[in-house]
Amino acid sequence: MVFFSVVIPLFNKANHIENTIKSILNQTFTDYEIIVINDGSTDNGEALTRGFNDGRIQIYSQNNLGVSTARNLGIEKSKGKLIAFMDADDFWFPNHLQELANLYYDFPDCGIYCSRYKIRISKNHFQTTLFNGIEQSFRGIAADYFFSNRPFRITWTSSLAIPKQILEKIGGFTPEVTNGQDLELWTKIGIKYPVALTNKTTAIYNNNIPNSLAKNHLNSMQLMDFEQFRLSEKDNPSLKSFLDLYRLEYGLHYCIFGNKEKANFYLKDVDQKNSSLAVRLLLKMPAVFLRFFLRLKNALKRIGFDFSIYH
Template identity: 65%
Template sequence: MTFFSVIVPLYNKAAYIENTLKSVLNQTFKDYEIIVINDESTDESKTKVLEFNDEKIQLYTQKNQGVSVARNLGIEKSQGKLIAFLDADDFWFPNHLQELADLYHNFPNSGMYCSRYKIKTTKHHFQFPYFNGIENSYRGIIDNYFFSNFPYRISWTSSLAIPKKTLEKIGAFTPGVTNGQDLELWTKIGINYPVAITNKITAIYHFDIPNSLAKNKIGLMKLMDFEQFEIAEQHDSNLKKNLDQYRIEYGLRYYIFGYTDKTNFYIKDIDLKKSYFKIWALFQIPPFCLRILFNFKNYIKKIGIDFSIYD
């Protein structure tokens, strides 16, 4: 049985996919297969993959249905014990799969294995994520996943691996969800299984900073169903706080473009003034002013300056 199945969803990433696949083929751990799911790309992405002519790479093309369906098809085609995901514009260091394999052997009952990563925000600037209550040197089972999953996310798609049997038991990605589909799955796993983390940085997340906010994209967002976690949240305040931060994030996006009903739906049960005063203050600012502020925030992030409204 293959140890890792590496699933790469691909849509119009011709400029990146060559380096991404090379980063897999350069792994020191060699027991893996690569499953590329071409989501009906309209650029040269498919051609770039075929140029490799490597027996480890399997290429499937599906009708354009989004990243969730693409990843699910990859899971269906996989033969590996562990499923590792890699977005088509991200990058692994050569030790990535070895670190995750070692973590699996040391903590075999975990539902998710997470490596450390860094975020490339500009050509010469990186962010180094840190997590509540977890030292940079710590390696092992996370004591409280939802408490520690802040201010950065522990589980980022291109830095983790999940046993296939876990996905078969709890399900994979929800088709049709366009924002937070990965958050939904990691939450399900965090509720039901221990989560393990390495102490090595083994991946680079290429953060795509938009030039400006886009109303059409905000209006077309389809989010996960937060209500599925209602009972679990009642028993875990850290889970609720974790999910509330995403409710606020989406509510703020909707507020900026005047989607009042959607804004109210996501923040209706959160006491912003008491628990998130700075964010409550943002909701007192006219939406057109917030659009200017958020575009400015994106601009300064491109030159290496970043801050969080949750700080």
């Protein structure tokens, strides 16, 4: 058994996959395997991966079934004690796996182990992540995970590791969910288990290309079922506030493209005290103005200025 299994879903990331794998192979902690799941790519990303000729790299192929199914296959094929996830266009500093291993040794009963990370929002601009109520120097178990999981998320996919037995017990990613599948799984685990966090920044999240919000894509998305958390929310105000943040985000995105029915489906369950004045004002605007503001936000992001109206 290896200590870490690094699971990478690969779909048309030929421009990034080599740098991503190099950052894994440069780790100071070397007891790991790399499992790449080619999710029906049409570029040469798999060929580039095979070019490393490293015995720790395993490659499996499937039809384009989506990132959830790809990650679940990686978990199934893994032999590691901990599963570390890596997206095919992200980057680890050499200390990443060592820091997560140290965290596991010091706090062995947690459900998720997380490192700090930076976000690349444009070619030469980065954001430093901050978490409610947690100092930059803090290392340990988050006292209130859902409260602290904003304005940035403690659990970002490429900065965390989870014991394989917990993933098997929870059931992995929901294949039918095509957007927010990681958010759903981390929420399930965060309700049942403690979450530990390092004070070291060990990864870069490449978020410099705005997510596609084309109307056809948005309306075909399958989002997680919030109903599954209804009972837990009643007993945990921090969880309720955290999930309302995403109900608002999804609702506003549907408003942007004029789908009031789907917008109201998510917005109807939001507690108004969890909604900022800025969001409430935007929700009253015509869709054409919302689309203009979205284009403006993305233009600002490309020159290194990013913000969120949800916090």
